[in-house]
Amino acid sequence: MTRLTLRYAFSASHRLHSSEFSAEENCRVYGKCNNPHGHGHNYFLEVSLTGPVDPVTGLLANRGAVDAWVRKEILARVEYRNLNEEMPEFKRLVPTTENVARIFSEALSRSYAAHFGTPSELRFDRVRIHETRNNLFEMEAHEVQQ
Amino acid sequence: MRITRRVEFSASHRCAVPGWSEEQNRAAFGADANPYGHGHNYVLEVTLSGDVDPVTGMIVDLKDVKEILHREVVDVMDHRYLNAEVSPFDTVVPTAENIAQDIWRRLLPHFNTPQVRLEQVRLYETENVYVEVDAA
Numbered sequence: 001m002t003r004l005t006l007r008y009a010f011s012a013s014h015r016l017h018s019s020e021f022s023a024e025e026n027c028r029v030y031g032k033c034n035n036p037h038g039h040g041h042n043y044f045l046e047v048s049l050t051g052p053v054d055p056v057t058g059l060l061a062n063r064g065a066v067d068a069w070v071r072k073e074i075l076a077r078v079e080y081r082n083l084n085e086e087m088p089e090f091k092r093l094v095p096t097t098e099n100v101a102r103i104f105s106e107a108l109s110r111s112y113a114a115h116f117g118t119p120s121e122l123r124f125d126r127v128r129i130h131e132t133r134n135n136l137f138e139m140e141a142h143e144v145q146q
Numbered sequence: 147m148r149i150t151r152r153v154e155f156s157a158s159h160r161c162a163v164p165g166w167s168e169e170q171n172r173a174a175f176g177a178d179a180n181p182y183g184h185g186h187n188y189v190l191e192v193t194l195s196g197d198v199d200p201v202t203g204m205i206v207d208l209k210d211v212k213e214i215l216h217r218e219v220v221d222v223m224d225h226r227y228l229n230a231e232v233s234p235f236d237t238v239v240p241t242a243e244n245i246a247q248d249i250w251r252r253l254l255p256h257f258n259t260p261q262v263r264l265e266q267v268r269l270y271e272t273e274n275v276y277v278e279v280d281a282a
Contacts, residue, residue: 004276053243059174060277062174
């Protein structure tokens with residue numbers, strides 16, 4: 001199997017806070033990430049596709065088409081944004097990077113056919129999100145609830 | 147258990163299909179189709195799997211792995227223009243996909259025993275583009 005991965009950078013802010021918890025519980029569960037003013041990260045998003053390599057071009061997927069898809073579905077919505085305030089998905093859902101990975105995977109799964117059109121063996125396979133250099137979150141496409 | 151050995155090599159290439167117009171190549175390959183070629187610092191990660199030998203505590207001697215990676219990949223590709231100097235890229239477009247698959251084919255015969263198996267080849271063309279090949 002051959003898998004192509006493209007990596008993108010984006011910067012965004014968030015605050016980890018659950019309305020289910022008291023102030024003390026939020027502080028205990030999320031620590032510094034519960035700071036009422038929020039904080040930001042320079043995230044890296046990796047998007048992977050699997051499929052056959054075209055025998056003529058040697059390409060698994062057109063890089064420009066993947067860039068346009070990720071830019072429209074993800075980057076345009078998150079770059080220099082406050083995830084809690086500016087993404088409707090996080091009005092109720094805490095924007096932990098686990099949840100960010102899930103929301104991104106769902107958005108990419110949902111929009112894949114519209115961007116890549118006719119059925120082929122090319123598949124969206126995985127997202128990996130580096131929240132910092134030290135924290136990595138991965139979700140595979142088959143884990144997305146249809 | 148899996149172990150990964152990393153090596154780097156620098157090479158130039160140009161991605162274009164012979165016989166296609168400049169517009170067709172530009173649409174498929176973007177700046178990779180620039181006529182005079184360009185280069186990358188490729189990073190190769192080779193992952194092997196096997197059981198740990200109870201005496202040596204090793205799956206495989208990493209000195210031997212290093213020697214094979216250099217002989218089969220680095221010595222062949224480092225500081226070369228892939229299209230002109232490295233088979234099969236005189237006839238096959240040297241995309242990251244094709245280079246990674248070629249490296250897989252070069253290495254597989256060396257790590258194909260019950261003791262040591264080739265699990266994955268991961269080739270970074272840049273920090274933002276990588277291709278993985280495995281046996282699945």
